[in-house]
Amino acid sequence: MLIKLTISKLGAAKVALNGTPVRYLSAAMDKGNNFFFRQLFDTVSSTYTYLLGDTKTREAVLIDPVLEHAQRDADLVNQLGFSLIYALNTHMHADHITGTGKLKALLPGARSGIGKASGAQADVYLEEGQVVTFGCHQLLAASTPGHTNGCMTYICHEQGIAFTGDTLLIRGCGRTDFQEGSSEALYNSVHKKIFTLPDYYTLYPAHDYKGQTATTVAEEKKYNPRLTKPLDEFVDIMKNLNLPYPKMIDKAIPANKVCGLF
Template identity: 45%
Template sequence: MNKQPPLIMRQLFDRSSCTYTYIVKSSGSSDALLIDPVLEHVSRDISVLSNMSANLTKILNTHVHADHVTGSGALKERLGSTAVQTFISRESGAVADVLVTNNDKIDIGDGRFLTVRSTPGHTPGCISFETDDQASVFVGDAVLIGGCGRTDFQGGDSAQLYDSVKEKILSLPDETNIWPGHDYNGRTVSTVKEENTFNPRLTLKKSEFVNLMDTKFDGSNYPSKIDASLPANMVCGVFSETTKQPVLHPGGFLWVPEKFKPDKMVKLAERVKAGAVICDLSSGEGGTYSGDSLDTPWHENDHSLFLSEFKAKVPDFDAPVILCCKTGKRASKGCALLEMAGYRDLTNGINLKNVAEEIGE
């Protein structure tokens, strides 16, 4: 029986967000992959790879992070956009070179590989990476040493997280090393046996865990970098050279900040009277707004087309803008796109249906 060449790994740390980045390669190959890089440490990561005589070919993201901007895009730019591929879960809604799902295999080199394990709950698109010999699993924020990731934003679900962790991570052999995405107390690694025995959250019954998580995390105290991190990480940190903003990829989805969700308290009639630009993104005949509005179609499969058409018609970045649609979802995405482009006075006008009649248009 042929013995597998051993894996070589480096664990790197970002002090600001307490994020761990991992380099993994086979001893018999020069190819390497990187897990969860941080933008501010791209030069460090390249230096470590060079010292290891390693050639970076793959960048894996365990999920769309909220507390830091990924270094994926900057690494692709520095090392060659075609030479390095980015990976993220298909369920995340994010854009990457390769979208993966449960049980997919990611080649490390020299016959070694990682298996993708779908571990949603912290976010819907969380994945973990299990080595082929089950000696290690890279879990992102699904499991932390003595804890787990939050579930109160980004579509988190406490019950789902509990099931994911129990079925996909803590069911591995006792000696499997658990490599977390963060640690805030100076710890570096744990094992399945340790977390099954000592983790104060994950040793609870499911109902107790859900109650604890839903009580402890109530949607407040969001990560300080969330507004910058999520839009950037939804496109794996690929930035425009001219605007320094996230590149808008066809078919990509955007996280929508709370401020662009429909607000029934906004006095839309007053804003309309004041001359706000109104753009109706509704599909079908009739639309949402019965008065005159800007004719700029919403391109669901290419958001960059909407943005370019809107900018051509409204070149003033200080112009008051109201986007509307039937549910507020398209308007929310549109507001996020326009804010990234530099527009400064944006409103989600879901309640514009009767405004035209109200003001006599």
Template identity: 45%
Template sequence: MNDNLLFKQLYDQTSGTYTYLLADKVSGQAVLIDSVFEQHNRDYSLIQELELSLIACLETHCHADHVTGAWLLKHRTNCQIAASTDSGIDPLDKSVSHGDENSFGSFALKVIATPGHTDGCVSYLLNDQSMVFTGDTLLIRGCGRTDFQQGSANKLYHSIKELLFALPDDCIVFPAHDYAGRTSSTIGEEKRHNPRIGGQANETDFVGFMENMNLPHPKQLDIAVPANLKAGKPDDDELPRTPRWAPVTTTYSGVLEVAPEWVAANLNGVHVLDVRTQAEIDEESAQIEGAQHIPIDKLGARLDEVPTGKPVMTICRSGKRSVLAFNLLRQTGRDEVANINGGFLRWYGEGLPTS
């Protein structure tokens, strides 16, 4: 793998979907392949924490088993949405066709049209041919089904045998799904061991396999396909509401955080909970005006002392133990809780007022 390539594989456990983040470490330009609606906060926070600039959400096809996060991410990052001209997805910022390249920094993902699971299925090949993102065309020891949308086992056979199996044997296959804890394969492995199309399977064998699978109707299809044809744009055309009680961000570790400047400017509207130890407070007498002090080791037993009515902002020395306080309060069913990013160290560092 090229040292300047940043690569992350992400998994959505509900739908069994893999999302891939690729970025050029030098320029910071990034692309996200096959994002998932429910994971847009996770993916957005990762992009933020890695200080990347998302330039495109690439779809391998119009999915039938989950809704894409592309529209949400576009509206948070100004990225483009790209997919095959034949995917039916509308609106698209970039319609891609066989042979097109999607650049990010000094890298590019080349489009290989691989119809069969749907007419608009494409695979994305990294320009050094070290990795291919095959969507639902080629899975690890499997392949996408061909019995709905525009599925065609014959087309899928030719896409896999003539285009994907023509790639180098060492090319790593990253599919859109796996359900058995496998994260990647290679072209060489699938050529030898794919139980549907590997080894000496011919078109009759493969089509005979695919046409006799008798799979149940995919349970998300009637929801996912209409939503994905709109690139994951919600029915009400609205971005998920940001909380009114504070301008929170979600970290990749899943914590709601707020910047200390905002807290300092809105002290009347919030309740600050300082969870430093008594020894720390004794040593460092500065406090935030109006803050309640309950040391973290006592908080579990004293949760009912934290007043309701105002959003709670948790703080400690460096913003770590206050995450525990955030977790404890959230576990009691309170929604309006956030951790003050960076704790007192950042509060002091920004010259914010103490009493």
């Protein structure tokens, strides 16, 4: 029941990537222990990549792969006997080049995916409410703009987890001063789409710079130093971050428009 309520809050357009109507899987359905999860890390850009899989059907999905680790990720997929069906990005990254294009070459059959509003090329374009299915598991795409226009949060309701990209970081959030960033939009995305998830949901961000690996909705609602503030204070904080120009942006953006292949 809780899951159905959450989905209707998101205004999900119940259509799968292949265009067929989606039947949401309820938390009450017995999935056994066939959900595979692995968090991977890039020490250069502090990016997390996530491998999710169904250990029965062997279908798997990667979220936010990094170009320099495409071979590592492909080897892991092969060693574990998975078949990669999607390599997704939460958004068009400015701090590293995506591994989706290289992974497609290493693992034929994989398709790249990214938010439609990102302006990047991919095999599938995700919009609010679309569902990515791998085996008996599902990721619900929620549009969470603000860090960039095309930012998506991928929610796996049956596992009580969500992949927030740079929209929400552990005790922080992505910057909003480039790539059509908007502090107001980011604040609304977090408060309407992420903080409305159940408190116990575990959140996995695209980066962490302090060695943390995950957080929860309850923790961020209580301890996030920016997003617990009123909107006007939040906008002020973001305006005064005085962050340096991202050193990879001029290389990363053109490459990430084409799945990292350039």
